[in-house]
């Protein structure tokens with residue numbers, strides 16, 4: 001059966017050549033799964049290939065989801081890999097600044113571009129996932145970045161949270177589960193104490209739990225070192241889910 005843990009599963013990691021994608025890929029392939037990662041940079045893809053040359057079942061493609069043409073060209077590789085699940089872990093704007101001070105033109109450019117790229121990735125991948133699949137948006141939960149930076153960089157966390165809810169509400173049943181996972185600590189940021197870090201193994205374990213859930217709501221989760229995975233509940237119905245995950 002596809003999606004059976006005994007045979008391993010196939011994960012598509014969109015924006016997976018970064019810190020979260022690296023940690024996650026390592027843990028997933030060590031657990032017997034297969035991984036296809038995408039990133040924007042050819043040199044990064046080549047260095048990724050060298051770093052993961054020990055691992056069977058890992059491949060990497062260069063796709064910038066800011067370009068609809070590139071997204072369309074990716075469909076052949078997507079069909080051939082036939083993922084069980086997809087994880088979208090990009091969305092940070094490529095600019096810095098305080099929300100209250102950044103010039104509006106700069107705000108428009110960097111937020112619009114990344115939110116648009118997320119949406120193109122969603123439209124390319126979500127309709128091609130199997131019914132047993134999970135589509136997960138990963139983002140951060142705090143207004144302060146792992147490096148101490150503040151502000152704009154975490155605006156997309158709010159967008160990712162809403163995006164998952166809207167997509168789930170729009171979806172016609174049956175279809176893949178759609179969820180957001182908010183990371184409440186750093187991943188692969190050197191020099192931080194362990195209690196402020198999430199390991200690839202913890203991330204992979206959380207993903208596997210989310211991929212196995214029979215319930216489709218709630219669709220927003222938090223993951224913190226020590227505290228584990230929990231539903232981020234905003235309604236009474238959703239809060240009943242907390243016990244199920246404990």
Ligand SMILES: NC(=O)c1ccc[n+]([C@@H]2O[C@H](COP(=O)([O-])OP(=O)(O)OC[C@H]3O[C@@H](n4cnc5c(N)ncnc54)[C@H](OP(=O)(O)O)[C@@H]3O)[C@@H](O)[C@H]2O)c1
Pocket residue numbers: 014015016017018019020021038039040041044063064065066089090091092114117118138139140141146183184185186187188189
């Ligand atoms: N790492 C952490 O400590 C941490 C903690 C909490 C939350 N998070 C959240 O987790 C997510 C991933 O973080 P990360 O640290 O892994 O980020 P990262 O290291 O910057 O990696 C992001 C990856 O996404 C790719 N990407 C960016 N825009 C893209 C686009 N338009 N189309 C295709 N690929 C694109 C990047 O490619 P390029 O190399 O070309 O830019 C890179 O491979 C973010 O939402 C972040 O807020 C991270």
